[in-house]
Each structure stands twice: as structure tokens, then as C-alpha cells.
């Protein structure tokens with residue numbers, strides 16, 4: 001014991017004050033970024049990646065005691081009411097995994113000061129930001145940094161949002177990241193032995209910060225197109241990044257020499273595929289989220305408003321409206337029958353089977369006109385607009401039907417419905433959700 005003490009003392013004497021405590025043999029950092037509300041894969045197609053349930057399993061499987069979990073930012077999709085609802089459950093998941101920090105990304109900043117502060121107060125996951133501040137006072141709205149002790153070794157975690165990023169919400173301003181960090185560094189150097197910066201910026205921005213700030217040991221990103229397969233060293237800092245809706249998890253392992261210097265590092269990008277079973281604890285967080293979504297939607301008018309089901313803005317008087325496939329049936333029997341037998345007519349049941357029929361992030365492609373004043377609102381208010389229907393492709397059909405009921409004339413007189421272009425399909429059949437989409441092959445299945 002005494003001998004170890006002396007060894008430590010000598011080590012400190014050799015490196016002076018820059019390393020104050022004996023570092024662990026290895027420090028393992030798990031980092032994630034850019035979830036944008038994707039709490040788990042949607043299941044629109046097979047072989048999708050990501051999600052909290054797999055993430056938790058991946059971390060547990062690799063087991064390590066000296067580890068830190070850091071979220072680099074953009075965990076929420078946005079600032080709408082249902083985005084916030086989901087974000088709360090994402091935070092619950094991160095909390096249960098033991099995240100050490102969440103950096104305020106552009107999407108979190110969109111929440112605006114009041115919501116950001118409120119949500120930060122509701123979770124045990126510390127929100128950090130060195131440069132997202134109160135627009136008036138220019139003072140921090142969340143902690144500028146946190147310090148986590150690993151053994152006696154003090155690891156500081158701070159974060160920045162690039163200034164050119166998305167516009168911050170009401171009450172917030174984004175300061176120049178470099179200036180904000182420079183101001184913070186003397187204090188950070190005093191309080192920690194090792195410094196990690198979570199940077200919601202691109203690789204160039206990360207590189208620029210590394211070139212200017214030699215005190216930062218690790219910079220985690222970010223807003224990148226491709227993850228860094230192996231960590232990169234710029235100036236004195238180790239850079240690593242992941243992105244793309246939380247489909248992957250970054251792992252960085254840092255080895256120290258006896259003097260406390262970095263002796264080695266290795267990185268890994270863990271693609272969260274099906275080989276990682278769903279963690280039951282995360283699944284129960286998601287189940288609770290679905291329960292709340294359901295309770296809100298089935299609740300009274302106040303909760304409807306809370307979910308923005310009552311869409312702001314009204315249609316102009318005399319404007320066309322959505323009516324549903326039932327309204328087309330009498331005149332287009334053949335088309336109706338084809339549609340009725342197609343997958344489109346069961347798109348809502350698909351969501352129900354997964355208890356996702358109250359999630360607006362899913363409904364948008366699985367019902368008619370979500371978000372429009374005359375479109376789908378809820379299972380209770382607008383059951384006739386559930387599923388993908390004729391009007392998803394042909395547009396609103398009220399006037400068209402009325403016209404032909406009034407007159408047997410061929411001319412539609414401004415009430416014509418047209419065949420959609422192929423681009424209409426791609427609005428929903430996006431590459432990630434419908435990777436096998438090929439117009440001819442798909443059209444053949446619904447030809448009418």
C-alpha cells in the first residue's frame with residue numbers, strides 16, 4: 001500500500017501538475033449521437049439498425065467498469081409536443097443506462113430555454129453545454145460541464161453546438177464555441193485530469209477546435225455523414241464521431257501510461273443490428289411511452305390540444321376536403337376492390353399490431369393527411385382517414401365526387417383528380433423504409 005503510494009507520488013512529480021491523479025489502466029467511452037427521436041427501428045423493412053434496446057445490450061455485453069456514456073446531441077427529433085413526449089422517454093432510457101452527460105445539440109436547442117431547462121431538471125442525465133446560453137443574460141442555461149471520477153481520476157465532460165447549426169428556440173442563443181471553451185478552460189484544467197468535449201458539429205469543426213485547443217483530450221462528434229471507423233488524432237486531441245439516427249454506437253478505449261499520459265487508443269463503431277437482442281428494461285421504457293401516447297390521444301380535448309391534434313389554421317371556405325375511400329367506392333368499384341386487397345388498406349392495422357397507432361412519427365405515412373386541418377387526427381375523431389387511401393395518391397376528392405354526383409358530364413370542370421407522379425410514392429417509400437421499392441414491380445401489385 002505504502003509502496004503504491006510512493007509510486008504514485010513519484011509519477012506525479014515526474015509529470016508535474018498536469019495529471020493530478022493516477023489514471024485507470026483504461027478508460028472506455030461509449031458515445032452516441034443524432035438519434036432524432038428514433039427510439040427503436042420502425043420495422044418498415046427488415047434488417048434495420050439502431051435503437052435503445054439494442055444499444056443497452058451492446059454496452060452490457062462488452063462489460064467494463066471504468067466506462068463513460070455520452071450522448072453528443074440531437075437526441076430529440078424536434079420541439080413539437082409529441083417530440084417532447086418521446087424525448088422524455090429517450091432520456092429515461094439514457095438515465096437507466098447510466099449516461100454521464102447529454103450535450104445540447106441543435107435539436108435540443110430548438111426546444112427553447114424554458115422547455116430545455118424543464119426537461120434537464122426532470123432527468124438524472126446531466127445536460128451540458130458550454131455555448132448554448134440564455135439569449136438575454138448570455139449565461140448558461142444548463143451546466144457548462146460535469147466531472148466524473150473514475151477511480152480518483154477526474155474526467156471532465158463539456159459540450160458545444162456549432163454556431164451555424166439549426167436555429168435555437170425562444171430564449172436561447174448560441175455563442176461562438178471556441179470563445180466559450182477558451183473562457184471555460186482555466187476552470188476545467190483546475191478541476192479535471194482528462195477532458196472530453198462532445199461537439200455537435202461536423203468533422204471540420206471538430207478539427208478546428210482540436211487545432212486551437214490543445215487542452216482537450218477527446219472530441220466526440222457529431223454532425224457527420226460517415227462515422228470515423230478509427231479515431232483520428234489532430235494536434236493533441238483524439239477525434240471520433242458517429243451519426244445517422246443512432247444506428248450505431250461509438251466505443252473509444254484509452255490506455256494510459258504510468259505517468260498519466262495517453263499510451264494508446266482504439267476505436268470501434270458498433271452497428272446495432274439484430275444480433276443484439278432487445279434489452280427488457282429499454283423495452284419497458286418504450287412500452288410506457290406508448291401507454292402515454294395512447295392516454296393522451298384518447299383523453300379529453302386538452303390532451304388533444306397538447307398533442308397538437310387540433311391542427312392550427314382552418315381551411316378556406318369552399319376548399320376541397322378529404323373524404324376517404326368509401327366515398328369513391330360507388331363510382332370506382334374496380335379501383336376500390338384492388339385497393340381493399342392491398343397492403344395500403346391495412347397500414348393502420350400494421351401500427352396497431354405494434355401498439356404504434358398513437359405515434360405521429362408513424363402515422364404520417366400510414367394514414368391520410370396527417371397534419372392537415374381536414375386530415376387524420378385521431379382514432380376516435382377521424383377513423384375513416386386511417387390507412388393509406390386513394391387520396392394519399394390522388395389528392396382531396398370531395399369536390400370531385402360532388403361534381404359527378406351532380407352531373408353525368410364527362411368534363412370535370414376543375415374537379416378532376418389526376419394520377420400521381422412517381423415522386424408521390426417516394427414521399428413514403430423512402431430508401432430506408434422501403435429499400436426494395438421499384439416503381440414497376442410495386443405498381444403491378446396495386447394496379448387499378
Ligand code: HEC
Pocket residue numbers: 041042043044045350351354356359361362363364365366427428429430433434435436437
Ligand atoms: C416516411 C414514411 C413512413 C414512416 C414515417 C413510417 N412508415 Fe412504416 N412503412 C412505410 C412504407 C413505405 C412501408 C412499406 C415498405 C415496403 O414494403 O417496401 C412501411 C411498412 C411498415 C411495416 C411493415 C408492414 C408489413 O407487414 O410488411 C411496419 C411494421 C411499419 N411500417 C411500422 C412503422 C412504424 C412503427 C413507424 C413509426 C415508428 C413507421 N412505420 C413509420 C412508410 C413509413
Ligand code: HEC
Pocket residue numbers: 323324325327328329330331332390391394396397398400401402404405410417418419
Ligand atoms: C359520383 C361518382 C364519382 C365519385 C364519388 C368519384 N369519382 Fe372519380 N371519376 C368519376 C368519373 C365519372 C370520372 C371520369 C371518368 C372518365 O373520364 O372516364 C372520374 C375520374 C377519376 C380519376 C381520373 C381518371 C383519369 O383518367 O383522368 C381519378 C384519379 C378519380 N376519378 C379518382 C377518384 C377518387 C380518389 C375518388 C374518391 C375520393 C373518386 N374518384 C370519387 C366519378 C366519380
Ligand code: HEC
Pocket residue numbers: 343344346347348350351364365366367388392393420422424425426427428429439441442443445446
Ligand atoms: C402515404 C404514404 C404512401 C404513399 C404515397 C405510397 N405508399 Fe405504398 N405503402 C405505404 C405503407 C405505409 C405501406 C405498408 C403498408 C402495410 O403493410 O402496413 C405501403 C406498402 C406498399 C406496397 C406493398 C409492399 C409489399 O411488400 O407488398 C406496395 C406494392 C406499394 N406500397 C406501392 C406503392 C406505390 C406504387 C406508390 C405510388 C404510386 C405508393 N405505394 C405510394 C405508404 C405509402
Ligand code: HEC
Pocket residue numbers: 325328329332335336337339344388389390391392393394419420446448
Ligand atoms: C398508392 C397510390 C394510389 C392509391 C392508394 C390509389 N391510386 Fe388510383 N392510381 C394511382 C396511379 C399511379 C394511377 C395511374 C396509373 C397509370 O396511369 O399508369 C392511378 C389511376 C387511377 C384511376 C384512373 C384509371 C384509369 O383507367 O385511367 C382511377 C379512377 C383511380 N386511380 C382511382 C383510385 C381510387 C378510387 C382509389 C382508392 C380506392 C385509388 N385510385 C387508390 C395511384 C393510386
